[in-house]
Amino acid sequence: MKNYKYIGILVLAWLFTLPATAQLGEERHNFAVGINGGLNMNSVSFDPKIKQNTLNGMEMGVTMRYMSEKYFKMMCGVQMEINYSQRGWSEKIEDGSGNTYSRTMNYVEIPLLAHLAFGKDALNRGVKFFINAGPQIGFFLSDKEEMSDNWDTSQRPNGVTEQYGKAVENKFDYGIAAGAGLELSTGIGHFLLEGRYYMGLGDFYKSTKKDYFGRSAHSYIGVRATYLFDITK
Known part of the structure; x- marks a missing residue:
């Protein structure tokens, strides 16, 4: 995971320093604000590993x-967002018990993204392709466990049951979004449709040598729509 962190830092540094190293371009002073909303397809990277299905959650917020x-x-x-985001995981339980388990985790997340666009100028009408990439932080709000009525953990083939009822220990989350x-x-404004991936670099359970989980990090693939209107051009 340390290698992922180093690669992520290098990519982000390149994205944010690109304008400074390129030839002098035409200045723009276009500030736009708006709203966004969409769907996150969530999972959690656990060590020891836990088999999972995708857990769908909503995301919505404001974009600047x-x-x-x-x-x-x-x-x-540069693009900044303040979002309400549902994350978490849904377990794939294959012990024949018929048990189901999922945990929905609610966060406020703040991505700060380099925004690179190709095609029609933002000041003109038309379509363009864009890329967003940058760091993202999040703050845990609350969570909810959902399990089947016939709950029984005695037959788990991998024996990983420590996560059930375990409270979030690290409420600050951070990672890379692209x-x-x-x-x-x-x-009348700008209409955006985006696919986004988030890789968490922090763990929501403690992960020292004496702790049970060595890894407990969020990740998701999201699909979102955004509407922006110009404040200045």
């Missing part, structure tokens, strides 16, 4: 974007 410059056909900016999508700019 500042486009600063244009280099040839690439437009550069996505890509299409934007349609019109006379």
